[in-house]
Amino acid sequence: VSPPEPxxxxxALVERLDGALVVVTTAVGDERAGCLVGFHCxxxxxxxxxxxxxxKANRTYRLALHAELFAVHALSAxxxxxxxxxxxxxxxxxDKFAHCSWTPGPGGVPILDDCPDHVxxxxxxxxxxxxxxxxxxxxxxxxxxxxxxxxxxGGGPLRLSQARHLDAGHDAEERPDPAAPAAGEP
Ligand SMILES: Cc1cc2nc3c(=O)[nH]c(=O)nc-3n(C[C@H](O)[C@H](O)[C@H](O)COP(=O)(O)O)c2cc1C
Numbered sequence: 581v582s583p584p585e586p587x588x589x590x591x592a593l594v595e596r597l598d599g600a601l602v603v604v605t606t607a608v609g610d611e612r613a614g615c616l617v618g619f620h621c622x623x624x625x626x627x628x629x630x631x632x633x634x635x636k637a638n639r640t641y642r643l644a645l646h647a648e649l650f651a652v653h654a655l656s657a658x659x660x661x662x663x664x665x666x667x668x669x670x671x672x673x674x675d676k677f678a679h680c681s682w683t684p685g686p687g688g689v690p691i692l693d694d695c696p697d698h699v700x701x702x703x704x705x706x707x708x709x710x711x712x713x714x715x716x717x718x719x720x721x722x723x724x725x726x727x728x729x730x731x732x733x734g735g736g737p738l739r740l741s742q743a744r745h746l747d748a749g750h751d752a753e754e755r756p757d758p759a760a761p762a763a764g765e766p
Contacts, residue, residue: 637750
């Protein structure tokens with residue numbers, strides 16, 4: 581079934597804009613989470629604010645409800661492995677951090693060693709408009725950019741059009757069983 585016309589027009593615009601993809605990671609105590617994110621952008625100049633939208637279906641969202649710090653990693657056009665790991669598998673079933681190289685950053689937030697182009701952000705507020713994603717408004721943390729070297733391959737950012745074949749680990753309308761343990765938990 582094709583979407584109604586206003587939705588189809590929006591879908592077409594979003595496709596033409598062809599946004600860059602990032603991996604967002606976070607931590608609370610010994611728990612870590614992270615997922616591929618296409619919904620993200622700067623949303624204020626002074627003070628600096630950056631918004632990320634997390635799907636209520638995702639384990640990353642559930643941990644984010646309790647988290648203060650988030651790392652946003654820019655993916656390069658050749659980062660298909662990381663895009664697949666963080667976008668098609670869920671921490672509900674797979675310990676993603678056992679399958680990639682990372683270093684604990686501020687507050688234990690995992691910094692992906694293969695993504696030098698990253699910043700660490702602090703949560704300002706979380707907005708729920710009743711849709712299937714929540715908006716996390718953040719500001720640069722004191723640690724932001726400390727390890728950012730801005731290094732990037734010649735291919736530019738990994739864009740939505742290069743990730744169309746990826747099947748998200750959770751469909752947006754899914755709501756997991758809150759009692760289910762995450763991968764790696766007893
Ligand atoms: C191209 C693409 C873009 C995505 N964009 C977002 C997004 O903006 N926000 C989000 O929460 N999930 C997004 N996802 C879905 C999650 O990355 C995916 O469901 C992931 O497996 C969730 O992992 P988790 O349950 O460990 O958090 C996207 C997935 C793909 C393939």
